[in-house]
Amino acid sequence: MLKLFRFLQPYRWQVATVMLLILIQSLSELYLPTLMADIVNDGVVQGDIPYIWKIGGLMLAVTAAGTLVSIAASYLSSRIAAGFGKDVRSKTFRQVENFSLLDFDKIGTASLITRTTNDITQVQTVLIMIMRMMVAAPMMCIGGLIMAISKDAHLSLVFVGAIPVLALTIYLIASKGIPYFKAMQKKVDKLNLVLREGLTGIRVIRSFNRFDHETKRFDEANRDLTQTAIKVNQIMAFMMPMMMLILNFSSLAIIWFGGIRVSEGHMQVGDLMAFLQYAMQIMFSLLMVSMMFVMVPRASASAVRINEVLNLKPAASETKRSGGAAGSMPAKRQAATGPSGRLEFENVSFRYPGAENAAISGISFNASPGEVTAIIGGTGSGKSTLISMIPRFYDAEEGVVRIDGTDVRELSVERLRSMIGLVPQKAQLFTGTVEDNIRYGKDDATDEEIRRAAETAQAGDFISELANGYSAEVSQGGSNLSGGQKQRLSIARALVRKPSIYVFDDSFSALDFKTDAKLRAALKGETTDATVIIVAQRVSTVMDADRIIVLDEGKIVGSGTHQELMKNNEVYREIVSSQLSEEEIA
Incomplete structure (x- = not known):
C-alpha cells in the first residue's frame, strides 16, 4: 500500500x-x-x-x-x-x-x-x-x-x-x-x-x-x-x-x-x-x-x-525497438514522405495463451493503397486474429507486420492507430448524440465531414428520420438503434477519420444485400488512396475485391481474384457453393 x-x-x-x-x-x-x-x-x-x-x-x-x-x-x-x-x-x-x-x-x-x-x-x-x-x-x-x-x-x-x-x-x-x-x-x-x-x-x-x-x-x-x-x-x-x-x-x-x-x-x-x-x-x-x-x-x-x-507493462507497449539508429530509420523515412498505408505481413504466427494450436501461422501477403484486399474463411479460421495484428491488439509471436516498410512495433501506439480506421465486428456505440459517435473518429471533424461520412456509410437516410437528426441521443451501447444502424454509424466513424488503412472486420453482416452493395460502391470513391482490408463471411461482399485471401485453420490456402479462386481453390469454391445458387455463381 x-x-x-x-x-x-x-x-x-x-x-x-x-x-x-x-x-x-x-x-x-x-x-x-x-x-x-x-x-x-x-x-x-x-x-x-x-x-x-x-x-x-x-x-x-x-x-x-x-x-x-x-x-x-x-x-x-x-x-x-x-x-x-x-x-x-x-x-x-x-x-x-x-x-x-x-x-x-x-x-x-x-x-x-x-x-x-x-x-x-x-x-x-x-x-x-x-x-x-x-x-x-x-x-x-x-x-x-x-x-x-x-x-x-x-x-x-x-x-x-x-x-x-x-x-x-x-x-x-x-x-x-x-x-x-x-x-x-x-x-x-x-x-x-x-x-x-x-x-x-x-x-x-x-x-x-x-x-x-x-x-x-x-x-x-x-x-x-x-x-x-x-x-x-x-x-x-x-x-x-x-x-x-x-x-x-x-x-x-x-x-x-x-x-x-x-x-x-x-x-x-x-x-x-x-x-x-x-x-x-x-x-x-x-x-x-x-x-x-x-x-x-x-x-x-x-x-x-x-x-x-x-x-503491468502492456503487451503492446509504446515502442519495442530493436535498438540503435537502424530501428528508427524507417520511421524517419516515413515521416519525410508521409504515410501511404502499404501493409505487409511476413510469415506472421500467433498463439493465444494456453491454446494448443496457433490461431494463425505463416501468414504472408501484401496490401497496397488503392487496393481492396478481402479475407474470407470459415468460423474459427483466424480472420479476426489476423487483423488484430495490424493495430497491435495482439503482437505477432513470429514474423513481422509492416506499414510502409516499418515494423508496427517500431511505431508508437498512438501514431500507429492514428493511421488505421477500424470497424469492429461488433458495433460499439457510446452514450451521447449520433454526431458525437461519428466525431469519435476525429475530434475536429466539421459538420460537413460528419454528414459526408454518414452519407457514404448509408446512414444519412435513417439519421434524418430520427427526431433530432444528428443531435438524436444514442443510449448506452446503442440499444435504441438496430444492428444495421449501429454498423453504419460505426463505419461512418471510421470514414470521418480519413486514415491510410481501413479495416472492416465483418462490418457488413447486419446489412441487407442492397445496402451492402450501395455501401461498397460508395466506399470506392472515399478510399481510392487508402489500403482497404475487408473481413467477411458473405461471398457477395468480397467478390469485387482486388485480392481475396482464403483462410482455413489459421493458414492461407488461397489468394487471388474471385474468378481465379473459383478455378483453382477448393476451399473457396465450397464457401461460394454454400452461399450462392448455381445461377448466381455462373
Whole structure:
C-alpha cells in the first residue's frame, strides 16, 4: 500500500497540515485531565470557587480549540483522500486504456472494474483513518503514559500487565482475519463477473428462459461472498468486547490500587481521576490501532491488486525497438514522405495463451493503397486474429507486420492507430448524440465531414428520420438503434477519420444485400488512396475485391481474384457453393 502513497506527492503540504492539526488536538486532549486534577486538588478540596471557575473556563477554551482543530483536520483529510482517490482512478483508467487484448484476458474486465472502483475506495477510506490516527494514536499512547507516570509511577505498573495482553489480543484476532480480507476482494470480482454477464446478456437469458440458472449463479457467488464476510466479521467482532474487557479490568485495577495509594497519602484524589482518564486515553489509542488492523488488511489486499494493474507493462507497449539508429530509420523515412498505408505481413504466427494450436501461422501477403484486399474463411479460421495484428491488439509471436516498410512495433501506439480506421465486428456505440459517435473518429471533424461520412456509410437516410437528426441521443451501447444502424454509424466513424488503412472486420453482416452493395460502391470513391482490408463471411461482399485471401485453420490456402479462386481453390469454391445458387455463381 505504501507504493500507492506516491500519489500523495501533490498533497504533501496539506498532509503536513493535517499532521500538525492532529498533534495540536492530541496535546489539547492530554492537557484536559491535568486541568481537571488541578480543579479537584486545588479547587474542590480547598473550596476555592474562583479557582474552579478559572480552570473550568480554561478547560472549556482548550476543549473548544481542540474541537475546531479536529473539524479542520477532518475536512482537510477528507479532501486529500478524495483527491488521492481521483488521481489513482485516473492513473488506473489511463493504464487500462493502454492494455492490449492479452492484458484484458489476463486480468479480466470484471476484475478491472472492481479494482478501479471498489479497491480504490477501500484504500481511500483507510487513508483518511491513517491520517487521522497515524499521529493521534502514538501521541495519545506515549503522551498518556508519560502523563500517567508523572502522576504516579508506582500505579503505572498496571500498564505493564494490561498493554501486552491488549497487544497480543489485537495480533491474534487480526492474524485470523487478514486472509479472509484478501479472499473477499476476489469474491467481489466473481460477483461482479456474474452480475455483468447477467446484465449484458439479458436478451439471451430471456430468449432461452434461463432466469433460474442465472439466479442460481448469482446466488452462489453472493452467498460465497456473504459467508466470507460473515466469517471475517465474526472474527473481528471479538475485537471490541475483548478490548472493553481489558479496559474495564485495567480501570478496576487502577481504582483499586489508586484508592490504596490515596488512603496512604501517596496520591491525591484529583491525580487519581486524571490517571484514570490517561489510562482511558492510552487504551483508546490502542483501540484506534485495533480499528486500523481491521481496515488496513483489506485495503492492503486492494492496494496489491491496484499496483498489479499499474505495474503491468502492456503487451503492446509504446515502442519495442530493436535498438540503435537502424530501428528508427524507417520511421524517419516515413515521416519525410508521409504515410501511404502499404501493409505487409511476413510469415506472421500467433498463439493465444494456453491454446494448443496457433490461431494463425505463416501468414504472408501484401496490401497496397488503392487496393481492396478481402479475407474470407470459415468460423474459427483466424480472420479476426489476423487483423488484430495490424493495430497491435495482439503482437505477432513470429514474423513481422509492416506499414510502409516499418515494423508496427517500431511505431508508437498512438501514431500507429492514428493511421488505421477500424470497424469492429461488433458495433460499439457510446452514450451521447449520433454526431458525437461519428466525431469519435476525429475530434475536429466539421459538420460537413460528419454528414459526408454518414452519407457514404448509408446512414444519412435513417439519421434524418430520427427526431433530432444528428443531435438524436444514442443510449448506452446503442440499444435504441438496430444492428444495421449501429454498423453504419460505426463505419461512418471510421470514414470521418480519413486514415491510410481501413479495416472492416465483418462490418457488413447486419446489412441487407442492397445496402451492402450501395455501401461498397460508395466506399470506392472515399478510399481510392487508402489500403482497404475487408473481413467477411458473405461471398457477395468480397467478390469485387482486388485480392481475396482464403483462410482455413489459421493458414492461407488461397489468394487471388474471385474468378481465379473459383478455378483453382477448393476451399473457396465450397464457401461460394454454400452461399450462392448455381445461377448466381455462373
